Amino acid sequence: MLEINALRAGITDKEILKGIDLIVPTGEVHAIMGPNGSGKSTLSYILSGRDGYDVTGGTAMFDGHDLLEMDPEERAAAGLFLAFQYPVELPGVNNANFLRTALNAQRRARGEEELDAVKFLKLARAEIKRLSMADDMLKRNVNVGFSGGEKKRNEVLQMAILRPKLAILDETDSGLDIDALKIVADGVNALRSPDFSALVITHYQRLLDYIVPDRVHVLAGGRIIRSGGPELAHELEANGYAAVVAEAA
Amino acid sequence: MSQTTLQASAQGFLARYAGLKSRFPGDNAQRAAGADAFARHGLPGPREEAWRYTALRPLAETAFHEPVILLSDTSAQLTALALPDLPRLVFIDGRFSAPLSRLPDGISITTGAPAFGHIADNGEKLVALNTMLAEDGAAIDIAPGIDAGTILLVSLGADAHGHPVSFHPRHAIRLGQGARLTLAEINSGTGVYFNNPVITAEIAEDATLVHLREQREAPGAFHLSTVFAKVAARGTYDSFSLALGGRLARVQVHAHLAGENAMAHLNAAQLLGATQHSDFTTTVRHDAPSTASRQTVKNVLTGHAKGVFQGKIEVARIAQKTDGYQMNQTLLLSRDAEIDSKPQLEIYADDVKCSHGCTVGELDADQLFYLRSRGVPEADARNILIRAFLSEALDPIAHDAMRDHMESAIAAWWDKAPTP
Numbered sequence: 001m002l003e004i005n006a007l008r009a010g011i012t013d014k015e016i017l018k019g020i021d022l023i024v025p026t027g028e029v030h031a032i033m034g035p036n037g038s039g040k041s042t043l044s045y046i047l048s049g050r051d052g053y054d055v056t057g058g059t060a061m062f063d064g065h066d067l068l069e070m071d072p073e074e075r076a077a078a079g080l081f082l083a084f085q086y087p088v089e090l091p092g093v094n095n096a097n098f099l100r101t102a103l104n105a106q107r108r109a110r111g112e113e114e115l116d117a118v119k120f121l122k123l124a125r126a127e128i129k130r131l132s133m134a135d136d137m138l139k140r141n142v143n144v145g146f147s148g149g150e151k152k153r154n155e156v157l158q159m160a161i162l163r164p165k166l167a168i169l170d171e172t173d174s175g176l177d178i179d180a181l182k183i184v185a186d187g188v189n190a191l192r193s194p195d196f197s198a199l200v201i202t203h204y205q206r207l208l209d210y211i212v213p214d215r216v217h218v219l220a221g222g223r224i225i226r227s228g229g230p231e232l233a234h235e236l237e238a239n240g241y242a243a244v245v246a247e248a249a
Numbered sequence: 250m251s252q253t254t255l256q257a258s259a260q261g262f263l264a265r266y267a268g269l270k271s272r273f274p275g276d277n278a279q280r281a282a283g284a285d286a287f288a289r290h291g292l293p294g295p296r297e298e299a300w301r302y303t304a305l306r307p308l309a310e311t312a313f314h315e316p317v318i319l320l321s322d323t324s325a326q327l328t329a330l331a332l333p334d335l336p337r338l339v340f341i342d343g344r345f346s347a348p349l350s351r352l353p354d355g356i357s358i359t360t361g362a363p364a365f366g367h368i369a370d371n372g373e374k375l376v377a378l379n380t381m382l383a384e385d386g387a388a389i390d391i392a393p394g395i396d397a398g399t400i401l402l403v404s405l406g407a408d409a410h411g412h413p414v415s416f417h418p419r420h421a422i423r424l425g426q427g428a429r430l431t432l433a434e435i436n437s438g439t440g441v442y443f444n445n446p447v448i449t450a451e452i453a454e455d456a457t458l459v460h461l462r463e464q465r466e467a468p469g470a471f472h473l474s475t476v477f478a479k480v481a482a483r484g485t486y487d488s489f490s491l492a493l494g495g496r497l498a499r500v501q502v503h504a505h506l507a508g509e510n511a512m513a514h515l516n517a518a519q520l521l522g523a524t525q526h527s528d529f530t531t532t533v534r535h536d537a538p539s540t541a542s543r544q545t546v547k548n549v550l551t552g553h554a555k556g557v558f559q560g561k562i563e564v565a566r567i568a569q570k571t572d573g574y575q576m577n578q579t580l581l582l583s584r585d586a587e588i589d590s591k592p593q594l595e596i597y598a599d600d601v602k603c604s605h606g607c608t609v610g611e612l613d614a615d616q617l618f619y620l621r622s623r624g625v626p627e628a629d630a631r632n633i634l635i636r637a638f639l640s641e642a643l644d645p646i647a648h649d650a651m652r653d654h655m656e657s658a659i660a661a662w663w664d665k666a667p668t669p
Contacts (some may be wrong), residue, residue, distance in 0.1 A: 049622070050618050051618070071626075072622045073625070074624050076621070082622050084619070088615050088619035090633075090634075092638065093634075101625055101629070101633065102624050105623075105624045105625045106624035174561075
């Protein structure tokens with residue numbers, strides 16, 4: 001599904017990713033953990049196509065596409081979804097219209113039939129109910145006046161409606177209380193299937209109690225320094241990043 | 250700018266008046282007073298504070314003729330506007346066209362002569378020019394208590410076989426006590442022409458005039474319009490001006506809140522590209538207690554366009570509990586576009602609430618990326634954000650048919666505007 005090979009990238013004059021190798025097979029959920037400043041968010045932005053980063057080496061293939069050659073909207077239509085660490089507010093843009101525009105843009109790009117307003121609302125209401133979200137979420141402007149938890153739930157709602165093949169969750173747990181965390185985790189777990197992969201980026205092991213990963217990778221200093229099973233997350237929680245980083249050095 | 254260019258241009262208009270004055274219809278005493286004022290003062294120039302940001306040089310360098318009787322078929326132009334199916338008054342080059350119009354039932358409307366109205370003008374030079382050369386206009390009188398629905402006021406401009414023309418329509422709207430009217434103006438045309446309309450609106454107690462204006466003049470056109478609205482107690486003047494056409498345009502609105510609890514909304518959106526220049530200038534005079542005014546003005550500028558907003562709020566000593574609000578926001582889509590924004594508050598009462606604000610920015614890169622990351626193509630994402638930016642000015646338009654019409658005009662403008 002996702003195959004990253006010797007990826008090097010950064011911003012002007014500063015290399016942040018120093019050769020990342022990572023494979024996320026179809027149907028698996030992988031976690032990337034790492035200390036602050038290790039390059040976790042940079043990796044998620046580069047995979048989703050944000051401007052402002054220079055890729056200086058390596059490749060990233062997604063479902064047979066050369067990801068780094070594609071516009072953000074092409075990546076989305078191909079099935080990539082980034083759940084933002086800081087979801088963006090869009091004043092004046094209605095959430096329901098936003099979601100339908102996004103879904104139909106992706107469907108159009110894939111040559112599929114667009115959903116009319118009635119069909120879309122039926123789909124959206126069902127997902128909202130499943131995620132224990134308030135109905136008025138659809139009527140409000142995108143993320144405007146949402147609490148931190150509501151914003152993250154809105155990300156999960158978008159993911160549930162857009163049905164990506166690969167979801168990257170960038171510190172989705174930050175700023176969430178335990179109830180919101182469970183709802184977000186349930187939303188991700190509901191999508192788990194042999195056709196769905198996820199890359200869960202987090203600083204804390206807590207989220208991984210609810211979204212149990214198939215593999216855990218430790219990102220430090222712009223490299224994956226260790227990979228292992230779910231137990232690696234517990235080891236990090238118990239011993240801290242310093243011990244793992246020192247051991248790898 | 251050379252004063253002589255302005256003077257020469259003014260001489261041209263005066264010569265036309267001298268040649269035609271015996272043939273003009275309507276109140277020729279008022280016309281003569283206008284001509285006298287125009288002869289003394291001429292066109293506004295850059296040394297006047299109110300005209301610092303809008304230079305009339307391109308207008309003054311163009312020689313404008315009297316409109317001829319058009320032989321060409323203007324009904325095609327009218328059809329192209331895809332107007333909502335509503336009663337309409339159509340003016341071609343400032344002259345009423347009965348065959349293209351559809352009068353509403355039971356409403357008093359007079360055409361065939363300028364409707365000078367009963368509001369004293371404030372010495373505006375453009376109004377003096379209009380008074381001097383006005384040939385036609387609509388006098389619309391709504392009797393007390395009547396809801397007159399919507400009337401479209403359509404202006405189609407066209408040059409005279411390649412010669413620029415100018416026309417100076419003069420309309421007067423009077424609403425009796427408790428009356429209601431939506432007046433929806435659409436200004437359009439082809440070629441080079443100068444449209445210089447003046448509209449006076451007298452709004453009696455508890456009456457409401459909704460005034461929606463869609464300025465989509467031809468790319469070579471000049472549009473300089475002035476509105477005087479006088480609002481009595483508990484009356485409302487609720488206006489929205491959309492400007493997206495013309496080469497050089499200025500919309501002036503003077504709202505006079507003359508009775509307690511009178512209210513004015515002077516909202517506007519200006520969408521400009523290429524080398525377009527458009528100016529929205531307002532004066533709100535709070536002249537009675539507990540009056541309120543709201544102005545939300547949005548500009549979207551691309552290319553080398555220049556936008557101007559000047560908003561003056563005057564609060565008389567008697568106008569305690571005035572509530573005045575003014576917000577001007579600009580989205581600059583290119584480095585070469587420019588906005589001049591000048592708020593002015595003159596407050597002589599001591600118990601008032603007045604605020605104003607001004608922002609200038611570009612499209613937000615984070616918002617753009619957020620939309621694209623969800624699969625929305627870049628051009629669509631830009632449109633969504635521009636439409637969202639305009640929403641505070643557009644969404645309050647309660648008239649669905651006209652809001653839709655304006656939305657389509659905006660969509661068409663954006664399709665034609667160069668991508669930055």
